[in-house]
Amino acid sequence: MLQLDKETFIQAVYDIVIRIPQGRATSYGMIAKAVGFPNHSRLVGKVMKESGSSAIKLPAHRVVNSSGKLSGKEYFGDTREMQQLLEAEGITVENNQIKNWKKVLWDPLKEISLE
DNA sequence: CCGATGACAAGCA
DNA sequence: ATGCTTGCCATCG
Numbered sequence: 001m002l003q004l005d006k007e008t009f010i011q012a013v014y015d016i017v018i019r020i021p022q023g024r025a026t027s028y029g030m031i032a033k034a035v036g037f038p039n040h041s042r043l044v045g046k047v048m049k050e051s052g053s054s055a056i057k058l059p060a061h062r063v064v065n066s067s068g069k070l071s072g073k074e075y076f077g078d079t080r081e082m083q084q085l086l087e088a089e090g091i092t093v094e095n096n097q098i099k100n101w102k103k104v105l106w107d108p109l110k111e112i113s114l115e
Numbered sequence: 116c117c118g119a120t121g122a123c124a125a126g127c128a
Numbered sequence: 129a130t131g132c133t134t135g136c137c138a139t140c141g
Contacts, residue, residue, distance in 0.1 A: 042121055042124090045123065046138080070122090071122050
């Protein structure tokens with residue numbers, strides 16, 4: 001199969017994002033890979049955007065691009081909200097860039113593989 | 116069908 | 129490190 005079913009994709013993405021532990025973060029690419037579509041990192045972003053209209057709680061602030069940059073902060077109510085949420089969880093953000101990105105980075109493939 | 120766009124990523128100068 | 133180009137692929141006009 002491996003064709004893209006929108007609902008399946010969205011559910012898979014939500015499932016991953018919801019499991020991101022507090023004080024950690026991951027990238028769109030990681031999630032895309034984790035759900036089996038390594039080339040659909042952009043669609044992950046689209047899902048995040050749509051999540052704003054969703055009733056499900058989604059810690060989208062824990063999802064950044066591969067550089068640890070808060071690329072989607074503009075899509076929050078206020079541009080500082082994303083950073084505030086992250087800092088409230090113990091993540092340091094400097095100039096839209098997460099500090100200690102390598103430490104903060106959470107790899108779903110590695111952390112959830114045995115589930 | 117074609118071209119442009121997009122919460123991305125990797126490569127290169 | 130900054131900035132541009134290419135690859136990727138769904139979505140839109």
